[in-house]
Every structure is written in structure tokens, then in C-alpha cells.
Amino acid sequence: MSEQGEQQVNEQGHLVIDGADTVALVKKYQTPLVVYDVTAIRQQIRRFKKVFEANHVKYAVSYASKAFATIAMFQLVNQEGAHIDVVSGGELYTAIKAGFPLEKVSFHGNNKSLAELEMAVSHHIGVIVVDNFHEIALLNQVLEAQDETINVLLRLTPGVSAHTHEYDQTGQEDSKFGFDIRSGQAEQALQMVLQNPRMHMQGIHAHIGSQIFEVEGFVLAAEKLVDLAADWQQKFHYEPEVLNVGGGFGIKYTEADDPIAPEAFVDAIVKAVQTRTAEHQLKMPAIWIEPGRSIVGPAGYNLYTIGSRKDVPGLRPYVTVDGGMGDNIRPALYQAEYEAILANKATEQPQETVRIAGKYCESGDILIQKQALPQSQPGDILAMKATGAYGYAMASNYNRNPRPAVVFVEQGNAKLVVQRESYEDLVHLDRSFV
Known part of the structure; x- marks a missing residue:
């Protein structure tokens, strides 16, 4: 089992993930290996649900599948009674193959x-989150061609900037996402949807960013959405059935991170919406959230085997593992920070500070810039923690390296849920030139 940040070690001094010895996992499945603590995933979904139920509001916990989308993950989410949101035909196809209730x-x-819209409409998915005017026209074309109707949420940019990496900010006005409120775009989009008999205007949506540690931005965005709903009720006699406040709840990657519990964000959002709707004398809408990172991030581990080492006098040594930016590009892309331990020497005290380097042919392929470790040897197992979000999901075959296997572990039982790619997998789409 796993509370966020908890670390378990067995009598052999090996790191344990939800009852499974990491050294034994590596022996069976090799490295690089992505391991998920299933109990931790279940617990976090249940914590989110408990917050809503304690506040007596209608809700949906919708897993943001871009964080990690596989058949097994969707099946696990379904077991916990949650929803999912998808951002591509590929993610939707995965949901269909998983037997997820569409x-x-x-x-x-x-x-x-x-x-993609044809696929979504033909499979009768729950809702399309409409992002722009082009999409309204395109969706209408599909609905007419298939003689169908569908639920719609309008994605809005409420003008709230999250305190996070600029690439992770999505709620400010200058964003590629959503309809701007202040310019009147949102109101124009609302009228277009309300006038379309094939679109049911189910509600409004906003997402202010990712890896956010402060609750104030979420509260401000929620209040703005309710204020907008009150304005639309006066102008158009429309009240949203659903208010979707997105996700972005921050998690702990390193000791320097000090996030509040993800469910505390939700509690603050719910109370803000309850208060604001009462002030405006509106009906209380269902509140939807879209956590991704906060569900799978802390539950994931990347296991590597240590290989070569480079020592330069006066500089931190380079300790190289058999993975890198191909299975976790976030350090190179976002300067994301992680922490790691030697899984086979989990009780030993640190003796040196090293750089954890990847095997890819890039100087920027450094997974961790400063990591205190016991003295390591080739063949030791390095476990990077909190890698469950946007690691495997963003993995590539750069340098023609196969992507790793993925294993789910629950109460000591390990199950292979994504097979390791083979060299033959790397070339199976190639076609000969001669």
C-alpha cells in the first residue's frame, strides 16, 4: 500500500512497492521498468469521491487520461466508478478497447x-468539451450527417494564471485553449450552442494549469464561473447543469515540494461554488474535476539498472542508467525535478551526490541533477519516484530504443499490463526503399 510519499523497505533492504520487492520485479521483467502501485491509485480516487460526498454535491471524478492512458488503467478507473477524459482518437480508441462505459x-x-468527432459521436460518448468556433461548426456537421445529438461543455479561459511553469498554464486569456470570457467569445459560443437543437448545453469548463500548489487560483476560477453562470441566467435564462473546474492539483516530486493534499483543493472549490451559487440564488450544479497527475503521479516508479560512471575531479560524478529521456522526457522538457533511491540498497545511508544520466545521445539527457546516494555499482537498481504521470505517456523511441514494460502491483501481486517493445516492434511499420 502507499500513502503519498511513504517508502517501504523489506528485511533484505529492498524497496517495496505495494507489497512487491522491486529487485524481484526487475529480475522478472528487466529494466527500464515502469511500476504502478494500484492501491495508491484506488485510494486517491476514493479520497476525491469522499470529499464530494461529505459536501453532499453531485459530482464526477474524471481521470485525465493524458497522464497515463492504457487499457489496464482505464479498466482500473472503471472499477473505481470514475469517469475519464480523452484528448485524441487514440485515447478514445483505448477506452473502447478497454470496455470503458462511453x-x-x-x-x-x-x-x-x-x-475524431465522427468516432466520438458514433460511439455515443458522454460529452464533447467544445474548444473553439471551428469545432462548433465541425461538430454540427457530424451530428447532422449521423442524425445524432450530444452533450456539450464549453471550455472557457477565465483569465486566471496559475503559479506554475509557463507551458503548464492554460487558464489565462492568452492561451491556445478555450473561449475567452472578457472579449465576449464565450457568450457568442453559448448562443450558438443554445440555438443548435443537436447540442445539449450541459455546462461550462475551465482548467487553469498543472502542478499547482496554491488553492487560491482554483477558488477564483470557480467563483468567476459561477458569476458568469449568474450573468447568463439573467441574459439567456440558462443555468449550467455541470461546472467542470479541471485538474492540475500539485503533487510532491522532491523534498522541496510542499503541496496540500489534492482532496483539500477540491474541498475548497466545492465550498466556494456552494457559497457563490447561494449568493446568486442559482441551482447548485454538479461539480466535475479532472485529476490526472494527482491520481497516478505518486503511484508510479521508474526502475533502472545502473551501468557506466564518469568521475571528473571537482565535479559531480555522472551515474548512468539504462533509460532516460526516451521514457521520461520531463526533466529535459520542463526541467522537472525528481528524487531516486537505490532500490537494492534502500536502507544504506547516502555517501555521495551524483548526477543521474540517461543513455540517450543528448547532453541534456540528465534525469536528476543532484541526487544523494549510497556508493553505487554497475548492476544496482535505481528507483525514480513519482514518475507515474507524463512519463510513459510521453515516451518515445528516440535512438531506436524500445519503450519499457509497465507492471501493475497490488498487495504483492504483479501483473504485466504493457509488454516491453522489441526491436522488431521498432521496425514493423517501416517499409523498404529498395
């Missing part, structure tokens, strides 16, 4: 293709 699927994206 009425619990919402479809995001700022440039959904005609084919």
Missing part, C-alpha cells in the same frame, strides 16, 4: 479532427 467519457482538445 457515457462516462468526455473529449477535450483544441483541434479535434473530423474523424
